[in-house]
Amino acid sequence: MGCAGSTPKVDENNKKLKKPKAWKHSQPITPAQLKQMRDEFWDTAPHYGGQKEIWDALKVAAESDLALAQTIVDTAGIIVSNPDMTLCYDERGAKYELPKYVLSEPTNLIRDG
Numbered sequence: 620m621g622c623a624g625s626t627p628k629v630d631e632n633n634k635k636l637k638k639p640k641a642w643k644h645s646q647p648i649t650p651a652q653l654k655q656m657r658d659e660f661w662d663t664a665p666h667y668g669g670q671k672e673i674w675d676a677l678k679v680a681a682e683s684d685l686a687l688a689q690t691i692v693d694t695a696g697i698i699v700s701n702p703d704m705t706l707c708y709d710e711r712g713a714k715y716e717l718p719k720y721v722l723s724e725p726t727n728l729i730r731d732g
Contacts, residue, residue, distance in 0.1 A: 636689045639703040644725040653728060657721050669713040673697060677707065681721050 648656075665674045676695040680688035681704065692699055692707070697715075700706040704722055707715040 634699045634702045636685050636692070636699065636704060637702040638685065639705070639719050639723045641726050642719045642723070643727050644720070647727040647729050648725065649729045650731075653720060653724065660718060660721055664715075669715050670709060670711075673707075673709045673713070673715060677704070677715055677717060678721075680704065681717060 661674070661678050665671045673695060676691055676697060680691040680697075683691065688704070691697075692704075696710045698708040698710070700708060703719075705717050705719065707717070709715070
């Protein structure tokens with residue numbers, strides 16, 4: 620029995636999402652270069668297997684804040700193996716690997732100005 624105001628029970632398969640650990644790109648990159656890397660990944664990701672709908676849900680989750688991302692993965696039935704979303708599975712067991720650069724910015728991102 621939960622207390623009033625407690626959060627609903629989350630399926631044991633789904634871990635609570637966490638922000639990815641800080642990471643550094645091999646060389647400093649600009650926001651435009653990061654966006655290009657992300658666009659290329661999302662354009663090609665469905666070709667590596669899995670369902671397009673799951674890739675689409677992962678993309679929206681990766682671009683959202685943690686609370687919304689959690690709702691998206693829970694609703695889509697995505698099994699989060701790593702809490703930072705770098706490794707996920709769908710209900711059929713298909714594997715979805717996300718690189719850190721689609722989930723967060725590197726510590727050596729070049730800021731304009």
